[in-house]
Each structure stands twice: as structure tokens, then as C-alpha cells.
Amino acid sequence: MLKYTVRRLLQSLVTLLIVVSAVFLLMRLLPIEGYFGDGYDKLSESQREAVLQKMGLLDPWYAQLGSFYAGLLRGDLGASTIYRQDVPVLQVIAPRIPYSMRFGLVAIAIALVAGLAMGVSMAKHKGRAMDKLWTGYVVFVNAVPLAVYLLFIQLYMTELLGLPLLFDKYRPSSWILPALSMSLGSIAGYAMWMRRYMVDELNKDYIRLAMAKGLPRSTIMVRHVMRNAYVPMAQYLPASILMTISGSIYIESLYSIPGMGGLLVDVIQRQDNPMVQGLVLIFSSIGIVGLFLGDLLMALFDPRIKLAKSEASR
Amino acid sequence: MANGEAILEARGLVIKFNLRGRALTAIRGASLDLYEGETLAIVGESGSGKSVLTKSLIGMLDRNGWVDSGSAMFEGRDLARIKDERDWLGVRGKKISMVFQDPMTALNPLLTIGAQIREVFELHHGLSGKKADYAVIEMLERVGIDNPEERRRQYPHEFSGGMRQRVVIAIAVACKPRILICDEPTTALDVTIQAQILGLIKALQRDLSFTTVYITHDLGVVANVADRVAVMYAGRIVETGLAEEVFYDSRHPYTWALLSSLPQLGVKGKPLYSISGTPPNLFNEIRGDAFAPRNPKALKVDFVAEPPEFAVSPTHRASTWLLDPRAPRIEPPPAILAMRAKLGGSSTGAAGGRL
Numbered sequence: 001m002l003k004y005t006v007r008r009l010l011q012s013l014v015t016l017l018i019v020v021s022a023v024f025l026l027m028r029l030l031p032i033e034g035y036f037g038d039g040y041d042k043l044s045e046s047q048r049e050a051v052l053q054k055m056g057l058l059d060p061w062y063a064q065l066g067s068f069y070a071g072l073l074r075g076d077l078g079a080s081t082i083y084r085q086d087v088p089v090l091q092v093i094a095p096r097i098p099y100s101m102r103f104g105l106v107a108i109a110i111a112l113v114a115g116l117a118m119g120v121s122m123a124k125h126k127g128r129a130m131d132k133l134w135t136g137y138v139v140f141v142n143a144v145p146l147a148v149y150l151l152f153i154q155l156y157m158t159e160l161l162g163l164p165l166l167f168d169k170y171r172p173s174s175w176i177l178p179a180l181s182m183s184l185g186s187i188a189g190y191a192m193w194m195r196r197y198m199v200d201e202l203n204k205d206y207i208r209l210a211m212a213k214g215l216p217r218s219t220i221m222v223r224h225v226m227r228n229a230y231v232p233m234a235q236y237l238p239a240s241i242l243m244t245i246s247g248s249i250y251i252e253s254l255y256s257i258p259g260m261g262g263l264l265v266d267v268i269q270r271q272d273n274p275m276v277q278g279l280v281l282i283f284s285s286i287g288i289v290g291l292f293l294g295d296l297l298m299a300l301f302d303p304r305i306k307l308a309k310s311e312a313s314r
Numbered sequence: 315m316a317n318g319e320a321i322l323e324a325r326g327l328v329i330k331f332n333l334r335g336r337a338l339t340a341i342r343g344a345s346l347d348l349y350e351g352e353t354l355a356i357v358g359e360s361g362s363g364k365s366v367l368t369k370s371l372i373g374m375l376d377r378n379g380w381v382d383s384g385s386a387m388f389e390g391r392d393l394a395r396i397k398d399e400r401d402w403l404g405v406r407g408k409k410i411s412m413v414f415q416d417p418m419t420a421l422n423p424l425l426t427i428g429a430q431i432r433e434v435f436e437l438h439h440g441l442s443g444k445k446a447d448y449a450v451i452e453m454l455e456r457v458g459i460d461n462p463e464e465r466r467r468q469y470p471h472e473f474s475g476g477m478r479q480r481v482v483i484a485i486a487v488a489c490k491p492r493i494l495i496c497d498e499p500t501t502a503l504d505v506t507i508q509a510q511i512l513g514l515i516k517a518l519q520r521d522l523s524f525t526t527v528y529i530t531h532d533l534g535v536v537a538n539v540a541d542r543v544a545v546m547y548a549g550r551i552v553e554t555g556l557a558e559e560v561f562y563d564s565r566h567p568y569t570w571a572l573l574s575s576l577p578q579l580g581v582k583g584k585p586l587y588s589i590s591g592t593p594p595n596l597f598n599e600i601r602g603d604a605f606a607p608r609n610p611k612a613l614k615v616d617f618v619a620e621p622p623e624f625a626v627s628p629t630h631r632a633s634t635w636l637l638d639p640r641a642p643r644i645e646p647p648p649a650i651l652a653m654r655a656k657l658g659g660s661s662t663g664a665a666g667g668r669l
Contacts, residue, residue: 212412
């Protein structure tokens with residue numbers, strides 16, 4: 001178990017390194033005009049060069065990457081170059097982290113409870129009205145672009161329920177709609193996978209044996225079917241965390257929530273490299289931690305995985 | 315062994331399935347008695363209804379299937395009339411339990427062996443804590459698993475196929491059933507393990523005195539374990555009798571065909587016998603003897619009227635027009651006659667009543 005954990009941890013680190021380096025290099029491929037915004041024409045050739053020099057963009061790419069990682073080792077992500085000039089990246093991001101995290105966690109909690117319950121009820125009533133109703137929901141959420149239904153929710157639900165249109169940290173009621181919106185996608189995801197895995201399990205031979213033992217249907221559902229369906233489900237926990245976060249990028253700007261999602265869009269457009277790098281590092285860390293936790297959860301649930309010497313068991 | 319009381323009496327069971335809006339009759343009026351402490355083997359090719367018939371006795375028909383008519387009396391209750399899932403719980407796994415074909419998939423991979431056996435003790439005997447643990451250990455010992463104290467904490471993937479089948483058997487007999495149904499219990503196992511498993515079931519049957527029903531198409535298994543044999547074809551029991559009666563003095567053409575296809579009866583250098591044609595489509599109404607279209611020596615009447623059941627001896631019955639006094643005399647195929655001669659049975663078929 002320890003070996004497995006250490007292995008996966010090292011693998012996660014390598015993945016993180018690759019993601020961050022890739023984003024770093026991609027940002028360097030953007031046209032340099034972007035760094036000046038509207039001011040490009042107003043500056044002379046030498047002034048522009050001075051700005052780029054200051055940002056360190058004139059060094060060869062490997063030197064830039066090297067100094068970025070050197071800073072990272074010291075815990076220094078650099079300073080914002082454009083968004084809030086010369087303010088350390090961490091200082092810009094830090095106050096925004098709690099908002100994103102809180103919304104994300106609330107949304108995931110809602111999604112877990114509602115999604116799993118929905119999946120269980122679909123599996124239990126497979127092929128009947130309840131199943132079809134929830135399947136309709138899943139198809140809707142997956143088929144309709146999220147911008148469309150999220151906007152509709154913001155416009156009509158606020159009016160219908162008398163909730164605030166924009167986020168206001170002093171009004172608890174303004175939390176409801178954004179958190180709910182963020183969970184809609186994950187609910188559909190959880191429900192779909194839970195249904196699928198439960199139906200899979202229900203058709204397995206050991207369920208027949210459990211029935212032949214004379215166990216009541218409810219006991220079989222809880223002790224055998226649901227438990228076993230959680231194992232493959234554990235894999236989707238990280239995916240749903242990622243989905244919640246990526247969903248939040250749009251939702252945060254929709255409700256003017258001062259979180260990290262809206263910020264990322266902003267700083268990419270303005271080519272504030274250190275800010276982008278910092279945010280990507282945080283987002284990918286969350287995702288990778290999620291994947292890692294998913295693997296650990298699976299190993300905890302499934303006794304067969306502990307023994308696995310390689311990834312073959314996945 | 316077969317001299318006990320009848321503990322289960324099935325009469326004229328008709329079982330239907332709804333497949334995409336069409337009704338399929340899987341069991342077309344099957345009657346069967348089970349006697350205290352005996353071993354009955356139900357044989358027949360795939361699709362003959364062996365599994366469906368036994369599944370109906372523990373209320374485990376697939377959702378689209380139902381018992382249309384007939385009765386199955388067991389301990390004063392008609393199993394064919396139980397509709398509510400809750401009513402089955404007093405019978406299934408408690409009075410009648412079942413061992414399935416494939417031990418590799420029959421156990422829950424995420425629960426320890428001990429936990430899976432324990433469920434039965436908790437459910438049917440109300441045991442808990444240490445008492446349940448001891449019961450589990452004793453049961454594992456009983457089915458021949460060494461080191462039960464440790465083994466019970468292990469998961470199915472740590473057991474071999476034969477060992478898993480022993481665990482499945484332990485689960486099935488843990489409730490001290492009156493009837494144990496074994497659905498092809500050895501088909502998925504190595505030949506060497508097969509004999510061990512059959513031996514284990516026999517030994518448990520002796521100790522716990524339950525009635526065993528084997529569902530199989532392995533006639534070798536039948537010869538090995540069965541007191542009585544029921545031959546099924548197209549949803550009906552066409553011949554039933556003591557094992558020696560069915561092997562040495564069979565009367566139904568289908569039983570002849572089935573026995574002729576035993577590889578042991580083949581002659582070296584000649585292709586093995588196989589029954590031509592396919593079983594009838596159970597969606598359609600079957601007229602006359604269902605086997606007639608595949609029977610080269612079928613009588614005219616076989617295509618028109620259904621044969622009634624004739625008693626050959628008090629224990630031996632067959633549903634074929636050949637037993638009607640008006641029927642012409644038709645000899646069993648040479649392979650059957652050769653087998654009878656070789657094994658010292660009657661070759662004339664006249665001494666059917668001999669026990």
C-alpha cells in the first residue's frame with residue numbers, strides 16, 4: 001500500500017511538471033504585441049524592448065523556464081506583470097482562493113448527494129418512468145451548452161425565487177444559485193455513472209448468489225450492489241472536481257464572484273504570464289490531487305488493487 | 315435413498331416469458347416429485363428448461379418470466395403461487411438453496427469469504443459476533459478448506475476455482491436447507507476437481523440429510539451421483555426413473571438419442587453421434603411430441619397428438635407413444651443396445667419393472 005502510494009505520488013509530480021512546462025512554453029508562443037494591450041502603437045521600439053526585457057521575455061526559452069523553476073523551488077511564483085503590476089502572484093490569488101474552494105466544495109457536496117441518489121433510483125427503477133425522467137435530465141445537461149442553461153437559471157430563477165442576481169459575500173442567499181449551477185453538471189455525471197455501474201453490478205453472478213442466500217432486496221442493494229458500484233465511481237471523483245472548477249470559470253464571471261476562475265480568463269487574455277502560470281499550477285495541482293485521491297480510494301475499496309504491482313489492475 | 319417421503323410435488327407447471335411483447339412458453343406442463351434425501355439429476359440439452367424449472371422453485375425467474383399455471387407443493391405451501399418477493403425469503407436460501415455454475419464469478423469480489431458466509435448465519439440463524447465467527451470457521455472446515463481461521467479473512471481472488479466452489483457450497487448449505495439445487499456445479503472446473511466437488515456434495519448430503527437436485531448435461535456426473543434421473547426436452551419432462559432404469563432401460567426416443575451421444579459409446583474411427591436438427595421454437599404452439607421432427611423413427615401419431623405419460627414401473631415413467639399398446643415395436647438404436655449388453659443391463663427392454 002505504501003509503495004503504491006509513493007509510486008503514484010511520484011507519477012503525479014511528473015504529470016504536474018509536464019503540464020506546467022507545457023503551459024509555460026505555450027504562453028511564450030503568443031505574439032509579443034499582446035503584452036502591450038492598447039499601448040503598443042504609442043511606444044517606441046526601444047521602449048517596447050525595455051518592457052520585454054523587464055518581463056524577462058528576451059531571454060532564450062530554456063533560460064526563462066529555468067529561472068521559473070528556480071523561483072518555484074524557493075516558493076516564489078514571481079510578480080504579476082500586467083494585471084496588477086509588480087504585485088506578487090500569490091498575493092493576487094490568495095484572497096480569491098477561499099471563494100473558489102468554498103463554492104467548489106459546496107457544489108461537490110450537493111452533486112455527491114443528489115447525483116448518487118439519482119443514480120441509485122435510476123438503477124432501481126431501470127427502464128421505468130423514474131429512470132427515463134432522470135435520463136432526460138442527464139441528456140439535457142450534457143447536450144445543451146452550459147452557457148445557455150446557466151444564463152437561464154441566473155435570469156429566471158433569481159426572479160422566480162427572489163434571489164440576488166449577483167454574488168454578495170454579505171448575503172448568504174446569494175450563494176444558492178451559483179453553487180447549485182456549479183453542481184448541475186456533476187450531478188448528471190454522478191447519476192449517469194452510478195446508474196451504469198449499479199446496473200453492471202446487478203447483472204453479475206454474485207448478485208444471483210446473494211439472492212439465492214435469501215437476502216432481502218434492500219440488503220443486496222446496499223451491501224453488494226452500491227458498495228461495489230462505488231469502486232469504479234471513485235475514479236470519477238477527481239473528474240468531477242475538475243468539472244466543477246472548469247464550470248466555475250464561467251459561473252464566477254456570471255455572478256461576479258471574486259474567485260480564481262474568472263481571474264484565469266482575464267489574465268490569459270491580457271497575457272500576464274506569471275499570473276497564468278501560477279493559476280495553472282494551482283488548477284492542475286487540484287486536478288492531480290483529485291486523480292491521486294481517486295486511485296487511493298479505489299485501492300481502499302477494492303482489495304484486489306493493493307496487491308497490484310503495476311498499473312495493470314486499473 | 316429414494317424411498318423417503320415426497321417433499322416437493324410439482325404438477326403441470328407452465329412457465330412463460332415475455333420477450334418483446336411475445337409470450338414464450340419455456341416450461342410446458344412439467345410434473346416432478348422430489349423425495350427426502352434423494353439425489354435427482356435433471357438432464358437435457360441447453361434450452362430444454364432445466365434451469366428455468368428449478369429457478370421457479372426458489373422464485374428467481376427473470377423479471378419477464380412467470381408461472382402461468384400448475385402447482386409446486388412444498389411444506390404445505392404452493393410455491394407456484396408465491397407472488398410477493400418477501401414471501402420467498404422464507405423459502406429461498408433457507409429451505410431451498412442453490413449452487414451456481416461458475417465459482418469464479420459467483421462470489422462478491424469486495425467482501426471477505428467469511429463475511430459472505432456469515433451473512434447466511436446472521437440472516438437465517440440470527441447469529442452474531444463470536445458465535446457467527448465460529449459458525450463460519452466450522453462451515454469452512456466442513457467443506458474442506460484448510461486454515462479456516464485465516465482463510466475466512468481473505469478475498470475471493472485469493473482462492474482457486476475449486477476452493478471458491480467449496481465456499482459457494484458452504485454458503486448454500488450454511489442455512490441447513492432441505493433441498494440443494496446444483497446448477498452445473500462442476501462444468502467450470504478442472505476434471506480432477508470435479509470429482510472432489512461431487513464427493514464433497516455427497517458427504518454434506520449424508521451429514522445434513524438434504525435432497526440434492528443436479529442440473530447438468532454431463533451424463534458422467536449423472537451416472538456418478540444420481541439416484542433418479544429426469545430427462546427434459548422442450549420444456550417438458552419426457553422420461554423419469556431411477557438412474558439404472560433411465561440408463562439401461564430408457565424408453566423415450568429422446569433419451570436414446572441423448573445416451574447415444576455419450577462419447578464413451580462412440581466407435582473408434584467413426585464420428586460421434588449427434589442429434590440432428592434443433593429444438594423447437596418455444597414461441598410456437600407445439601403439436602404432438604416435441605421431439606418428433608428430430609426423430610427419424612417418429613410415428614405418425616407423434617406429429618398429431620401429444621403422448622400421455624405411461625408408467626413403465628412404479629418408479630419409471632415416459633411420455634412417448636411407443637409405450638402405447640397399439641404402437642409398433644421399435645427397437646432402441648444399436649448404440650443403446652450395445653451399451654445395455656456391455657453393462658449387463660437388459661437388452662430386450664422387457665424387464666423394465668425389475669428393480
